[in-house]
Amino acid sequence: MLESFPYYLSLIVAIVLLIMLANKIKVAYPVLLVIAGLLISFIPGIPTMHIDPELIFLIFLPPLLYEAAWGISWKELWRWRRIITSFAFVVVFLTAMSVAFVANHFIPGFSLVLGFLLGGIVSPPDAVSAGAILKFVKVPKRMSSILEGESLLNDSSSLIIFRFALIAVATGQFVWYEAALSFSWMLIGGVGIGLVIGWIFMKVHQYLPTDTNMDIVLTMVTPYIMYLSAEELHSSGVLAVVSGGLFLSNKRHLFLSSTSRLRGVNVWESLCFILNGLVFMLIGLDLPEITAGLEGVSISSAIGYGVLITVVLIVGRILSAYGAVMITLIARNFITVADTRNPGYKVPFILGWTGMRGVVSLAAALSIPLHLPDGAAFPQRNLILFITFIVILLTLLIQGLTLPYLIRKIQIPNLDETLSEEEVYHTIRIQLAENALIHLKTHYSEQLSNQPVLQQMARKWEQNMAIADNELMAEECKLVYLDILNQQRQWLIQKNNDEKTLDEEIIRKHLRYLDMEEEKLSFL
Incomplete structure (x- = not known):
């Protein structure tokens, strides 16, 4: 063996x-x-x-x-x-x-x-x-x-x-x-x-x-x-x-x-x-x-x-x-x-x-x-x-x-869907953002008025509702964002090499976050 x-x-x-x-x-x-x-x-x-x-x-x-x-x-x-x-x-x-x-x-x-x-x-x-x-x-x-x-x-x-x-x-x-x-x-x-x-x-x-x-x-x-x-x-x-x-x-x-x-x-x-x-x-x-x-x-x-x-x-x-x-x-x-x-x-x-x-x-x-x-x-x-x-x-x-x-x-006819999978996906994405906003404003209105982080989240959902489908799927935007993520990775790696006393685990956490951001591109 x-x-x-x-x-x-x-x-x-x-x-x-x-x-x-x-x-x-x-x-x-x-x-x-x-x-x-x-x-x-x-x-x-x-x-x-x-x-x-x-x-x-x-x-x-x-x-x-x-x-x-x-x-x-x-x-x-x-x-x-x-x-x-x-x-x-x-x-x-x-x-x-x-x-x-x-x-x-x-x-x-x-x-x-x-x-x-x-x-x-x-x-x-x-x-x-x-x-x-x-x-x-x-x-x-x-x-x-x-x-x-x-x-x-x-x-x-x-x-x-x-x-x-x-x-x-x-x-x-x-x-x-x-x-x-x-x-x-x-x-x-x-x-x-x-x-x-x-x-x-x-x-x-x-x-x-x-x-x-x-x-x-x-x-x-x-x-x-x-x-x-x-x-x-x-x-x-x-x-x-x-x-x-x-x-x-x-x-x-x-x-x-x-x-x-x-x-x-x-x-x-x-x-x-x-x-x-x-x-x-x-x-x-x-x-x-x-x-x-x-x-x-x-x-x-x-x-x-x-x-x-x-x-x-x-x-x-x-x-x-x-x-x-x-x-x-x-x-x-x-x-x-x-x-x-x-x-x-x-x-x-x-x-x-x-x-x-x-x-x-x-x-x-x-x-x-x-x-x-x-x-x-x-x-x-x-x-x-x-x-x-x-x-x-x-x-x-x-x-x-x-x-x-x-x-x-x-060329098999599609008897089920009138919209493409991408169109259905982004329609639900907009509805999901709308649902989140309604829930936030209904149940957490006081916190929304006092917490800047919640206000930022609300603005993000509002933007998701406002952006058109073709803008969400623009390949040019994805390529620009991907280039920015790669630049951030290089900056983090260089910072880790330059600062000898910096805890590398902190750098790795940031790198994992960038990996997750890149993975999210396939859902945008």
């Missing part, structure tokens, strides 16, 4: 450089990392990478899901709950069923149960891939909300299908009523466990004397405790993390200080940045291990099977997207739906094209045991693993590289 440490360290540096390159050439970084991992794996003398599925499920998955749950809007999730749950559960099940029948019919030696096992593995799209791609193009808020919401839930539904199929292969039987009870417990128990543990941690933050560092550490251990607790009770650890994360996200202003919230965001963004980079690099690096276990079938035939399953997944998701729109248009006649307008053919197609697969699929395939309980080799394990790899690679390359072009070419 210690001998390989320089290799792993160089991988992290390579990941950072490759993501920088991806941002430069405007390509989604998961695509570039997988390709780079493939190329590195062919270099002679490179250590063979072995991915332990427990490493993915336990180390990587809980924090990534938890961070995604903190980032999503509960309001948007609830607004689009019907289409999100249909994609996360119904579409995942239909996808797994489609893969099962196709694999059973076209791949020699594949039973229907093995087909469902493969379907459960490859059915969930990867949220990180779609999110990385959508960074470079503008899509309506409703689409990003649906994709984010689906990604939170589809991993749990696909892993449930995978577990039941795995049990059926191992035991040779499938008892439907036992499966129904187990499925219900995984759903209800997972959500319940996540909410209970989330509530406990919220109370810990509220009533124990924590500081900022303790708050951040507690947020980092929370998803692991949720996941492990649910898995120990044979429930869904993924649903526990998602439900608990959503609960705590909506209560964050009740139990976390402003300092903890601000610093926590920085820590979590850095952590998830490197975790996401590592998992996609590992996918490419794992190719030698995957191909080494492929026996009894030629590489060309295995690639053909992978292409076939990929086509089924892409076509099935696009058809499901159009089907979801049709059902919504029919259902609006009987129930209240989030939007009664017809989105046309563009939105469902793009929604269907965002079906890139990722590391959860590979981890599920790797977690298939080598042997059955009776000691026999697990049937078709290596072929399932290879097909999963081909599916991930092709969906990332084909859909990942073409999605930005299609979004720009199709």
Whole structure:
């Protein structure tokens, strides 16, 4: 392990450089990392990478899901709950069923149960891939909300299908009523466990004397405790993390200080940045291990099977997207739906094209045991693993590289907003200043007349209300202010060097204040 440490360290540096390159050439970084991992794996003398599925499920998955749950809007999730749950559960099940029948019919030696096992593995799209791609193009808020919401839930539904199929292969039987009870417990128990543990941690933050560092550490251990607790009770650890994360996200202003919230965001963004980079690099690096276990079938035939399953997944998701729109248009006649307008053919197609697969699929395939309980080799394990790899690679390359072009070419109509995001932001900024002035003059009129500092604050809010939007956003003003801040930094550093007895910590406080002022420029 210690001998390989320089290799792993160089991988992290390579990941950072490759993501920088991806941002430069405007390509989604998961695509570039997988390709780079493939190329590195062919270099002679490179250590063979072995991915332990427990490493993915336990180390990587809980924090990534938890961070995604903190980032999503509960309001948007609830607004689009019907289409999100249909994609996360119904579409995942239909996808797994489609893969099962196709694999059973076209791949020699594949039973229907093995087909469902493969379907459960490859059915969930990867949220990180779609999110990385959508960074470079503008899509309506409703689409990003649906994709984010689906990604939170589809991993749990696909892993449930995978577990039941795995049990059926191992035991040779499938008892439907036992499966129904187990499925219900995984759903209800997972959500319940996540909410209970989330509530406990919220109370810990509220009533124990924590500081900022303790708050951040507690947020980092929370998803692991949720996941492990649910898995120990044979429930869904993924649903526990998602439900608990959503609960705590909506209560964050009740139990976390402003300092903890601000610093926590920085820590979590850095952590998830490197975790996401590592998992996609590992996918490419794992190719030698995957191909080494492929026996009894030629590489060309295995690639053909992978292409076939990929086509089924892409076509099935696009058809499901159009089907979801049709059902919504029919259902609006009987129930209240989030939007009664017809989105046309563009939105469902793009929604269907965002079906890139990722590391959860590979981890599920790797977690298939080598042997059955009776000691026999697990049937078709290596072929399932290879097909999963081909599916991930092709969906990332084909859909990942073409999605930005299609979004720009199709020009999806925005059915929600009549104003731009910047216009809405500055409108609320003016209303916020007006609200502050009213509160100040209503409740603190005496202090306002006696305190110069409060008078200065009131004048600032009045100026915010008076300045037009285009003046607030003037880039020229931002550049001038940025130059002044840099000049102040140089002055502080020079003063610190010249005055030997001056406490440097005082200078650092002023420098931190200038950093915060510069950060505020992105909100002006």
